[in-house]
Amino acid sequence: MSFVEYSDLIQDGDVAIVYLGPESMMPVKVKQGAQTQTRYGVIRHSSDLIGRRYGSKVTCSKGGWVYVLHMTPELWTVNLPHRTQILYTTDIATITMMLELKPGAVVCESGTGSGSLSHAILRSIAPSGHLHTVEFHQQRAEKAEEEFKEHRVDRLVTVRNQDVCKDGFGVTGVADAVFLDIPSPWEAVRHAKAAMKRQGGRVCSFSPCIEQVQKTCEALVDQGFEELSTLEVLLRVHDVRTVYLPLPDFGPDETAPQTSVALKTTTLPREMPGHTGYLTFATKPRT
Amino acid sequence: MADNVDEDSPDRIKAGDYVVLKRGDIFKAVQIQPKKKAMFEKQWFLPDTAVGQLYGSTFDVAPGGILQPRKPKDTEGSTDANEAGTDNRHILDDGKSQKLTRDDIEILKGQGLKDQEIIQQLVDNSSTFRDKTKYAQDKYIKKKKKKYENTVTILRPSCRILAMMYHGREPGKICHMRYDMLAQMLTLANIHAGSKVLVFETCAGLVLGSVMERMGGYGSVIQMFPGGGPVRAGVESFGFPAHFHDTLHEFPICHVNALLAGTLDTACKDPPAGRGQCPYFMFFFYFQAQERKVKLEEKRKKLASAAALLEGRNADGLVIASRFHPCPVLLGLIQFLSPSRPFVVYSQYKEPLIECFTKLKERGGTVNLRLTDTWLRRYQVLPNRTHPLLLMSGAGGFILSGTTVAVDDSKPANSQRAEERISSCLV
Numbered sequence: 090m091s092f093v094e095y096s097d098l099i100q101d102g103d104v105a106i107v108y109l110g111p112e113s114m115m116p117v118k119v120k121q122g123a124q125t126q127t128r129y130g131v132i133r134h135s136s137d138l139i140g141r142r143y144g145s146k147v148t149c150s151k152g153g154w155v156y157v158l159h160m161t162p163e164l165w166t167v168n169l170p171h172r173t174q175i176l177y178t179t180d181i182a183t184i185t186m187m188l189e190l191k192p193g194a195v196v197c198e199s200g201t202g203s204g205s206l207s208h209a210i211l212r213s214i215a216p217s218g219h220l221h222t223v224e225f226h227q228q229r230a231e232k233a234e235e236e237f238k239e240h241r242v243d244r245l246v247t248v249r250n251q252d253v254c255k256d257g258f259g260v261t262g263v264a265d266a267v268f269l270d271i272p273s274p275w276e277a278v279r280h281a282k283a284a285m286k287r288q289g290g291r292v293c294s295f296s297p298c299i300e301q302v303q304k305t306c307e308a309l310v311d312q313g314f315e316e317l318s319t320l321e322v323l324l325r326v327h328d329v330r331t332v333y334l335p336l337p338d339f340g341p342d343e344t345a346p347q348t349s350v351a352l353k354t355t356t357l358p359r360e361m362p363g364h365t366g367y368l369t370f371a372t373k374p375r376t
Numbered sequence: 377m378a379d380n381v382d383e384d385s386p387d388r389i390k391a392g393d394y395v396v397l398k399r400g401d402i403f404k405a406v407q408i409q410p411k412k413k414a415m416f417e418k419q420w421f422l423p424d425t426a427v428g429q430l431y432g433s434t435f436d437v438a439p440g441g442i443l444q445p446r447k448p449k450d451t452e453g454s455t456d457a458n459e460a461g462t463d464n465r466h467i468l469d470d471g472k473s474q475k476l477t478r479d480d481i482e483i484l485k486g487q488g489l490k491d492q493e494i495i496q497q498l499v500d501n502s503s504t505f506r507d508k509t510k511y512a513q514d515k516y517i518k519k520k521k522k523k524y525e526n527t528v529t530i531l532r533p534s535c536r537i538l539a540m541m542y543h544g545r546e547p548g549k550i551c552h553m554r555y556d557m558l559a560q561m562l563t564l565a566n567i568h569a570g571s572k573v574l575v576f577e578t579c580a581g582l583v584l585g586s587v588m589e590r591m592g593g594y595g596s597v598i599q600m601f602p603g604g605g606p607v608r609a610g611v612e613s614f615g616f617p618a619h620f621h622d623t624l625h626e627f628p629i630c631h632v633n634a635l636l637a638g639t640l641d642t643a644c645k646d647p648p649a650g651r652g653q654c655p656y657f658m659f660f661f662y663f664q665a666q667e668r669k670v671k672l673e674e675k676r677k678k679l680a681s682a683a684a685l686l687e688g689r690n691a692d693g694l695v696i697a698s699r700f701h702p703c704p705v706l707l708g709l710i711q712f713l714s715p716s717r718p719f720v721v722y723s724q725y726k727e728p729l730i731e732c733f734t735k736l737k738e739r740g741g742t743v744n745l746r747l748t749d750t751w752l753r754r755y756q757v758l759p760n761r762t763h764p765l766l767l768m769s770g771a772g773g774f775i776l777s778g779t780t781v782a783v784d785d786s787k788p789a790n791s792q793r794a795e796e797r798i799s800s801c802l803v
Contacts, residue, residue, distance in 0.1 A: 094570055095692050097714065108743055108781075144715020144781045156743060156781045159716040161566045179750060182563035183556055189534045192569040192592025212568050213590065288387050289432055299762060306757045319755040322556055327726065327747040327774075329733045353730055355747060367755065375387070375432055 092160060092208055092240045093215035099138045099157060104240060106164045107132070107147075108156040116160075116168045118239075129153025160240075162209040172229050175205035176270065176295070179324040180365055185213055187370045188266040188291045192217055197260070197284045198268045199223035199253040199277065201233045206268065211242045220246040221260050221284075223253045253277045258284040269294040270366075274301065275308035282312050282373060289373045297366045305369055314371035321367050327355035389426050389530060394615035396537050397423070398529040400522060403541035405533060405613040413441065416528065426530055434529045436490070446527060459506040460513060467504050475501040491524045511761060533615050535562075535586040542582050542610070543769075550579040551699055551724045554772030556752045558583065561695060562590055564777045565720040569594035571692035572685065574712055576600040576629070576705055578698040581610025583722075587695060588620055598625045598682055598691070600632070600709060602700065627682040632708055635683055642680035690714045697722035702776070703732050707739070713780045715741075721776045729776040741783035749774045 099105060103119040109127060117125050117132075119139060125132045130149030132138065137147050143159040158164060163178050176184075184206070190196065190213040201207055201224035210220050224230040230250035237243045249259045254273060257280035258264070267281040267290070274294040281292050292314065294305045306317055335349045389395065389408065397404045397416050406414045408423045421441035426433070435443035461467075476484075476498060484494055498520055499505050505513065531537060539555035547553075561583070567573060567590040575597060577583040584599055588611065591597060599606050606626045627635075634640035685691075691712045696705050702721045710719060719742075723729050729747055736742045749772060754765045 093568060095714075095717070097690075111744070142715060142782070144717075146782055146784070157716075158743075158779060158781070161718065163564065163566065163718075178563060179560065182559045185563055186536050186539070186555070186559035189536055191589050192594060209563070212566070215569055216594070217569075217592070288384075302755075302757055303759065303762055307759070317757070319757045321753050321755075323751040323753075325749050325751060327749070329730055329747055353734060355726065355730060369757070372432075375430060 092162060092165070092242050093212050093245070095159060097142055099141050099143060101134075101139055104160050105138070105143070106158040106160060106168060108158055114158075114164070114168055116165070117157075127153075127155060129155060162205075162212045165208050166205045169203055169205060171203050172232065173200075173202040175203045177205070177324075177365065178209075179322055180295070180368065181206055181209045183320075183322045183368060184268065184293055184295075185209065187368070188268065188293055190214055190266060194218045194265045195221075195263050195286075196266045196268065197221045197223070197258040197264045197281070198270075199258065200225065200271050201229065201248060202270065203229075204233050204236055206270070207233065207237075207246065208240070208242070210268075211237075211245050215242075215245055218245065221249065221258050221264070222246060223249045223251055223258055225250070225252045253280060256280075260284055262287055265290045267292045269305075270296075272301075273304075275304040278305065278308040278312050278314075282314075282376075285373050287376055289375050292371050292373060294369045295366045296369070297364070299367065302367045302369055309369070309371045313374065313376070315374055316372040317369065318371070319367055319369045321364070323362065323364075325357060325361060327357060329353070329355050332356075384430060387430050387432075389429050389431060391424060391427050394533055394613050395423070395431075396531045396533050396541065396613075398531055398537075399525060399527060401540075401544065403537060403544065405538060405541060407612075419526075421528070423530070429530070431530060431532045434527050437526050437528060439488070443528065443530075460510040461507040462509060464508070464512070467507055473502050473504040474498065475503070491521070491526045494524050495520045533613055535589045535614075538582060538610065538613055539586065542580070546580075550582050551697060551722070552771055552773055553579060553583075553697060553722060553724075554750075554752060554769055556750050557722065557772045557775060558586060560748070560750060560775055561697070561720045561722055562586055564718060564775070565693045565695050566718050567591060567693060567695075571595045572690070573597050573693040573695065574600060574686075574691050574709055576694075576696045576698060576700075576709060578602075578607070578700065579610070581608045581612070583695060583697045584608065584624075585611040585614040585616075588616060588624065589614060591623065593617070593620045593623060595692075596623050596625060596685060598627055598685055600627050600629050602629050625682040625685060626678060627686060628679075629708075631679070631683075635686060636708075636711060638687075640683055642676065642683050686712050692717050694719035695722075696720070699724075702728050703735055706732050706776075707735060710742075710780065715780050715782045717780050719778060719780065722773055723776070724771075724773045726774045729774050732776050736778065739783075741781055742778045743781050745776065745778040747774060747776050 099119055101119060101121045105117050105119055106114050107117050108114050119134055121135055123134045127149055130151030130153060132147060132149055145157055146154050147157055148154045166178055194214045195218055196210050201222045207222055227250050230248055234248045237246050254276035261283050264284045267284055269277055296302050302319055309317055332352050332354060333349045334352060336347055391408055391410055393408050395408060399417055402417060404416050406423055410424050413420050414423050419437055421437045426435060426443045429445055434446045436446050438444050539558050542550045543555050567587050569592045572595055573587055575584050575587055588597055631640055689712050694709055694713055696702055702723050706721050733745055733747055753768055756763055756765055
């Protein structure tokens with residue numbers, strides 16, 4: 090298993106996803122001799138997991154069963170331990186395309202946070218790119234570094250424990266893309282510019298508040314960035330269900346024997362996520 | 377100077393390159409060919425006059441259609457207007473405030489005045505300009521710039537730029553897929569270097585090209601195509617290096633059933649029986665006999681190599697985006713995926729995807745099925761003038777995504793519980 094490459098069989102040391110049901114999954118570190126408790130019983134790694142094919146149905150000790158899925162950054166995003174508020178797949182997908190991430194790209198990111206976006210970036214730039222990620226919180230930086238090693242992507246990433254607004258990303262003139270998700274991104278814009286390649290590149294700043302967006306746009310314009318674009322993306326999940334609509338009773342009528350009609354349709358949730366943050370993109374021209 | 381040129385050489389526009397022309401929010405993909413004219417925003421010009429310049433450069437369109445690099449400081453307009461009003465209470469919108477007539481402006485254009493100079497003339501000849509607020513003045517100048525701008529920027533193509541271009545210019549060609557929906561598809565399908573991805577699309581090759589860009593020339597992409605041959609115009613526009621095309625395979629869907637049944641014979645020199653019905657081979661009835669033989673052999677080889685990649689039924693991802701009803705496409709092609717791999721189906725309409733969802737639940741072998749769409753809103757961000765843009769894109773299509781799992785051959789009591797657990801049919 091790898092976050093950046095598929096494999097067919099579950100192996101010792103993999104991080105896999107145990108699927109118990111819709112909206113019910115958990116990450117599992119596969120280890121020889123280990124056990125995992127689930128509400129359907131115990132999963133014994135050595136006999137039930139190691140050597141089995143990913144996607145298999147695994148029967149637990151109480152007789153119930155689960156599926157074991159190969160890790161992807163998307164599955165990691167909804168199952169990772171939160172150390173900070175994270176970015177979800179909808180924003181991540183938009184960022185990936187708008188920053189033009191692809192194999193070989195060199196990316197700078199701050200703050201690393203819980204590593205949700207980091208794993209998605211690594212997937213997109215592997216095997217020949219590199220991620221320089223900066224986190225000013227020491228424990229979070231250490232935890233991120235640990236996780237990247239555990240997930241076997243450490244060769245693709247460098248974690249630096251420093252303040253990007255003061256000390257930058259630790260590299261200059263190498264990045265194709267820079268991503269900022271920090272409280273005061275306008276203070277890091279000049280560092281973003283310095284980290285980027287002379288030939289140019291793309292930058293993105295994610296901020297929950299419009300005031301932050303305004304300040305950041307001003308800083309981007311001051312630093313000579315072009316093609317500024319601020320947007321937000323929201324996901325709507327459609328629940329597929331059969332509904333039964335009763336038919337009116339207008340009195341005896343041979344042509345309408347039914348009392349209700351079944352309809353396959355979708356409904357939207359009563360409440361949906363209305364805001365995560367504003368995404369501001371810009372292009373650094375050649376300098 | 378010579379050293380500089382060598383260093384920058386990969387960033388210079390070359391003859392034969394596929395580029396994207398840009399003015400404001402309007403894009404157009406063209407190939408730079410010697411002496412070939414391009415029409416863009418009601419202007420004719422010669423893109424090959426930009427050969428040798430750097431990508432990302434902005435050019436003025438000079439008489440004769442020749443592109444001249446624009447100096448950065450030319451773009452600084454003098455928007456430091458000295459006089460401005462406080463509000464519009466006294467401004468009469470009678471259409472008489474501009475003293476220059478259309479003919480006057482044409483004369484100025486004919487005299488070779490640059491766009492900023494024309495705009496300055498318009499500002500000077502407007503009786504109401506100095507009464508407008510500073511913001512209204514900015515807006516006025518921006519509007520005139522858009523109208524009289526005579527510049528073109530030449531960009532390297534990318535999925536982002538081409539997706540925005542198609543959505544703005546020819547949405548019908550890409551089943552009205554908005555660019556953020558394409559972004560969702562690429563991520564949900566976990567497209568990455570080194571995997572084996574199946575693509576079935578009728579989006580002019582935009583989806584296929586985007587998948588190839590995200591794979592970076594590693595792994596393989598198999599384009600499943602309907603009819604006589606694969607459509608790839610959009611892929612050309614990406615300007616991929618030659619070796620990317622080595623990873624691209626194609627397989628005609630009229631042979632899918634045979635492949636699944638194990639009855640597809642790719643070693644046979646003559647086209648299989650029943651070729652009269654198959655559009656894939658009918659195409660060649662018009663060729664000369666000899667040419668036809670060579671071409672048929674080529675096609676046979678391609679078919680065999682694609683079939684070899686498919687018959688293991690171990691593909692890593694499936695992306696469907698077409699005008700065809702997605703249900704049969706999905707149910708047919710999902711059989712080529714390994715277990716625990718993502719698939720993504722785009723449709724302009726929701727109902728066909730509801731059907732897909734239902735049929736997949738009945739069939740089993742998938743988890744995390746989700747029917748989604750995205751809502752995209754763009755903003756104008758200016759000091760004291762920040763607000764969402766006035767127009768929003770209404771329709772972007774829908775996506776059904778999920779993950780394959782081992783298909784349940786036996787259906788014991790467990791699976792009944794599974795139906796209850798997983799099904800979301802409620803009154």
